[in-house]
Amino acid sequence: MKLGRWFVPVVGGLxxxxxxxxxxxxxxxxxxxxxxxxxxxxxxxxxxxxxxxxAPAVCESLANSLQxxxxxxxxxxxxxxxxxxxxxxxxxRFRKLxxxxxxxxxxxxxxxxxxxxxxxxLNLGWELGYWTIVxxxxxxxxxxxxxxxxxxxxSLDPRLEEAAADLYAxxxxxxWKVTFPLLLPGIVAAALLSFAMSFDDFIITNFNSxxxxxxxxxxYVSATRGIPAQANMIGSAMFxxxxxxxxxxxxxxxxxxxxxxxx
Amino acid sequence: MTQTISKSGLSxxxxxxxxxxxxxxxxxxxxxxxxxxxxxxxxxxxxVVVLLAMSLYVxxxxxxxxxxxxxxxxxxxxxxxxxxxxxxxxxxxxALIATVLALLIGFPMAYLVAVRLREKPLLQGILLxxxxxxxxxxxxxxxxxxxxxxxxxxxxxxxxxxxxILPADGHLTATPFAVVAGLTYNxxxxxxxxxxxxxxxxxxxLLEAAGDLYAxxxxxxFRITLPMSAPGIFAGTLLTFIPAAGDYVNSALxxxxxxxxxxxxVIDSRFFKVIDYPGAAxxxxxxxxxxxxxxxxxxxxxxxxxxx
Numbered sequence: 001m002k003l004g005r006w007f008v009p010v011v012g013g014l015x016x017x018x019x020x021x022x023x024x025x026x027x028x029x030x031x032x033x034x035x036x037x038x039x040x041x042x043x044x045x046x047x048x049x050x051x052x053x054x055a056p057a058v059c060e061s062l063a064n065s066l067q068x069x070x071x072x073x074x075x076x077x078x079x080x081x082x083x084x085x086x087x088x089x090x091x092x093r094f095r096k097l098x099x100x101x102x103x104x105x106x107x108x109x110x111x112x113x114x115x116x117x118x119x120x121x122l123n124l125g126w127e128l129g130y131w132t133i134v135x136x137x138x139x140x141x142x143x144x145x146x147x148x149x150x151x152x153x154x155s156l157d158p159r160l161e162e163a164a165a166d167l168y169a170x171x172x173x174x175x176w177k178v179t180f181p182l183l184l185p186g187i188v189a190a191a192l193l194s195f196a197m198s199f200d201d202f203i204i205t206n207f208n209s210x211x212x213x214x215x216x217x218x219x220y221v222s223a224t225r226g227i228p229a230q231a232n233m234i235g236s237a238m239f240x241x242x243x244x245x246x247x248x249x250x251x252x253x254x255x256x257x258x259x260x261x262x263x
Numbered sequence: 264m265t266q267t268i269s270k271s272g273l274s275x276x277x278x279x280x281x282x283x284x285x286x287x288x289x290x291x292x293x294x295x296x297x298x299x300x301x302x303x304x305x306x307x308x309x310x311v312v313v314l315l316a317m318s319l320y321v322x323x324x325x326x327x328x329x330x331x332x333x334x335x336x337x338x339x340x341x342x343x344x345x346x347x348x349x350x351x352x353x354x355x356x357x358a359l360i361a362t363v364l365a366l367l368i369g370f371p372m373a374y375l376v377a378v379r380l381r382e383k384p385l386l387q388g389i390l391l392x393x394x395x396x397x398x399x400x401x402x403x404x405x406x407x408x409x410x411x412x413x414x415x416x417x418x419x420x421x422x423x424x425x426x427x428i429l430p431a432d433g434h435l436t437a438t439p440f441a442v443v444a445g446l447t448y449n450x451x452x453x454x455x456x457x458x459x460x461x462x463x464x465x466x467x468x469l470l471e472a473a474g475d476l477y478a479x480x481x482x483x484x485f486r487i488t489l490p491m492s493a494p495g496i497f498a499g500t501l502l503t504f505i506p507a508a509g510d511y512v513n514s515a516l517x518x519x520x521x522x523x524x525x526x527x528x529v530i531d532s533r534f535f536k537v538i539d540y541p542g543a544a545x546x547x548x549x550x551x552x553x554x555x556x557x558x559x560x561x562x563x564x565x566x567x568x569x570x571x
Contacts, residue, residue: 007371008371008374008379009379011368011371011372012371012372012374012375012376012379013375015368015369015371015372015451016372016390016393016394018448018451019393019394019396019397019451019452020393020396021408021412022404022405022406022408022409022412022448023396023397023405023408025411025412026404026405026408029408029411039411039414040416079298079302080299082295082296082298082299083295083296083299086292086293086294086295086296087296090292090293090295090296092292092293092296098296098300101300101303101304101307101308102303104307105303105307107501107554107555107558108505108554109505109506109508109509109510109527109550109551109554110506110509110510111509111510111526111527111531111547111550112314112509112547112548112550112551113307115314115530115534115544115547116307116310116311116313116314116547117306117310118534119310119313119314119317119540119544120306120310120313120314122317122540123313123317135306138302138306139303139307142302142303146299196398196399200398200401200402202402202512203509203510203511203512203527207531207534215401216401216402216403219401219403219404219407220403220512220516223403223407223410223516227404227407231404232404235400235401235404236400238399238400238401239396239399239400242398242399243392243396243399246392246395246399247392250388250392
């Protein structure tokens with residue numbers, strides 16, 4: 001009994017340390033007075049935070065990644081949400097086939113997704129670059145959006161929409177006034193997830209980007225000769241922004257819960 | 264409640280399930296699904312077919328580098344498999360070890376957050392945010408950070424050498440150990456989150472009841488907690504194993520020698536350095552099929568219906 005009581009907190013706690021060590025390392029080394037290679041500690045400086053675009057190509061690749069992430073997320077979320085609604089709410093033929101087509105990308109390793117798309121683009125003779133990455137990211141993000149939103153649609157109480165119809169709302173009005181607001185948190189979560197995945201993707205991007213530089217690709221390429229400290233700064237800044245988004249989201253949903261409890 | 268009423272015909276109130284069962288027909292469904300499916304068909308299904316076709320291409324005599332014509336050369340598979348079977352096996356072996364390690368590390372983590380801290384919502388919330396924190400920071404930047412932490416001049420390697428666990432000329436990076444540690448690290452959250460979701464629903468009164476009936480903690484863990492979290496473990500192991508088997512960032516950054524090369528690295532270099540498209544396509548196809556076969560066997564053996 002004694003053993004069991006201590007085992008979980010100790011092992012779990014150590015695992016959390018393991019999980020966070022590199023993140024802390026990245027943060028600390030974003031303040032390194034590094035020069036060109038950020039391999040050893042050379043003294044504290046605010047320079048990297050004051051001047052994030054100081055190293056060549058860092059900000060350019062960041063802007064590229066943000067652009068790809070936003071466009072791919074918008075397309076994947078729109079198409080994925082429609083599929084999720086259609087799958088749960090409507091009858092049509094080839095449902096089994098549709099299910100397979102959605103699940104299969106999730107069970108395929110990234111190298112294979114990347115390689116098969118590259119084979120396709122080579123065959124079509126398309127030049128690799130911005131649009132080929134957007135297409136690649138849209139495909140792998142869409143499956144995640146469908147799975148996330150579908151769970152939300154099937155947990156929705158269909159009687160709410162019926163009630164709206166009983167009160168003479170047209171199907172369109174009932175959808176936009178009742179269903180859509182209820183689905184929105186799930187759709188937003190799916191969009192954030194797909195942006196995070198697109199922004200962080202390396203393997204699929206590496207296969208389909210040609211000379212187009214994204215942030216992960218920039219880090220991978222410069223890994224051999226040392227990553228500039230500005231990359232650590234951008235990584236840390238993105239981390240802090242994402243953390244704030246999650247915390248604010250948590251507070252909003254907590255407040256809503258409290259309000260509902262009061263009613 | 265509503266169900267009993269509607270069944271007895273007292274009222275026309277219908278249950279959720281009844282409404283849901285009556286899926287609407289008509290064109291709207293097709294219009295909703297068609298655009299997305301078209302994208303999946305054109306840029307997922309078709310590319311896989313193209314990949315299969317490309318794996319059978321042949322090099323015409325006197326061709327330039329990167330010039331291939333459509334053909335039906337099954338020999339491509341023999342050529343790449345006989346050259347790269349060690350890398351293929353190593354990928355599955357590393358992925359398997361990483362998955363088992365992630366389960367051993369991840370289960371106590373999930374249990375700590377989901378069950379032990381149930382009475383302390385604030386601490387639970389903080390740890391939950393820390394659990395998803397890795398998703399917010401760059402995967403490659405973190406792997407590169409490990410490379411520097413484990414480097415020969417780094418604190419850990421020096422300390423291990425000082426206490427003579429590591430020989431004076433030993434390395435931590437460029438070893439299978441570093442690659443497996445990196446894989447375990449990178450896919451750990453994919454293991455923990457599904458288990459967390461499952462343990463969150465665990466009714467601790469069951470454990471109390473088992474204790475009252477003189478079950479040892481060990482016994483109630485194996486007879487109650489573990490079976491109840493099985494769907495989470497199942498999803499977590501798949502979400503860890505599949506990407507780990509195809510990954511090459513860890514083996515390239517933390518390994519990068521002959522003993523650590525994984526199949527992803529080979530596919531990448533066949534495509535971009537050697538310009539052997541058929542060979543790269545054949546290896547990709549072999550990887551995809553072997554994972555699908557392994558996953559299917561795994562699902563048949565341990566899977567539950569509710570997952571899909």
